[in-house]
Amino acid sequence: MKITSLLFFTFLALWVGISCTNKPKEQKIFPGEIWNDSKGVPINAHGGGILYHAGKYYWFGEYKKGKTWRVGYLSNWECYRCEAGGVSCYSSENLFNWKFEGIALKPNGSDPANDLHISKVLERPKVIYNEQTKKFVMWFHVDSEDYSYARAGVAVSDNPQGPYTFHESVRPNNQMSRDMTLFKDDNGKAYHIFSSENNAVMHISLLTDDYLRPSGIEKRIFIGKSREAPAMFKHNGKYFLITSACSGWAPNAAMVATADTVLGEWKERYNPCKGPKSDSTFIAQSTYVLPVEGKTDQYIFMADRWNKTNLEDSRYIWLPLLFKNDSIAINWKDSWDLN
Numbered sequence: 001m002k003i004t005s006l007l008f009f010t011f012l013a014l015w016v017g018i019s020c021t022n023k024p025k026e027q028k029i030f031p032g033e034i035w036n037d038s039k040g041v042p043i044n045a046h047g048g049g050i051l052y053h054a055g056k057y058y059w060f061g062e063y064k065k066g067k068t069w070r071v072g073y074l075s076n077w078e079c080y081r082c083e084a085g086g087v088s089c090y091s092s093e094n095l096f097n098w099k100f101e102g103i104a105l106k107p108n109g110s111d112p113a114n115d116l117h118i119s120k121v122l123e124r125p126k127v128i129y130n131e132q133t134k135k136f137v138m139w140f141h142v143d144s145e146d147y148s149y150a151r152a153g154v155a156v157s158d159n160p161q162g163p164y165t166f167h168e169s170v171r172p173n174n175q176m177s178r179d180m181t182l183f184k185d186d187n188g189k190a191y192h193i194f195s196s197e198n199n200a201v202m203h204i205s206l207l208t209d210d211y212l213r214p215s216g217i218e219k220r221i222f223i224g225k226s227r228e229a230p231a232m233f234k235h236n237g238k239y240f241l242i243t244s245a246c247s248g249w250a251p252n253a254a255m256v257a258t259a260d261t262v263l264g265e266w267k268e269r270y271n272p273c274k275g276p277k278s279d280s281t282f283i284a285q286s287t288y289v290l291p292v293e294g295k296t297d298q299y300i301f302m303a304d305r306w307n308k309t310n311l312e313d314s315r316y317i318w319l320p321l322l323f324k325n326d327s328i329a330i331n332w333k334d335s336w337d338l339n
Contacts, residue, residue: 027096027338049126063088104162150176179228251280275332
């Protein structure tokens, strides 16, 4: 009897241990808190976007390091800057544990005339993969200290993590280009979405088949509305675009617009954010919406909580984006579990 009981409890202990081992660990996101990489160093990838390729996620962002200062001669707005540190890259298989892959696009430290010089502005990098050319293509906002340059930069790599080789910078279709994102549709067509015309109008520009240049086909939207920080995604055949107003470093309410085709008519809808500080996008600004690979109807809203006087310490706001019919909601959560 004693032996039987001992065997039973031994088996029970083993079963519980195995069950606990096999149970997925909590992978909690704490929006606005410091998020460390696999080596315990705070992730440095601001204004970023994510590429999913061959079973792995790659997070690209602005690498901001060192002192932040205000450009003194610009009195009409608060232009806070730090040296351009290039574009960082982190990789993950679960969207929770991130490995620093290094600086995917390195800045230039010697030639002030170079588009990638540390005195320039390098913002909002996004990467997409071209199945035809087998190249990874990065677009980003490149600007001068006073934001008068207003161009889009293009870089290319054979590997998702880089290194990326700078191709050129352009004014797409001879238009100013500032805050931007990329969107790749199911049919392989890719689009560059950017604030233009002194930020008064947003442009959607179809790229060439190699994703390296504007095709010349474009659509002007939000005319006279001054929108920036675009994040485009698709759900059930409908296109969604989240943007912010232009209010400098002061956060404002997000707005979602919808369309039946990328270059069609876009309808301005509503603020999708719900909960405390929803009128300021939770004291943040949109940067990307990530469809979770292999998960139907699961999307993550990504935003930046900028710290204008210490840009390196700007934080990340990641929240679930939920669908109800054709409407979306982004609810504030102090923490949430990726599982």
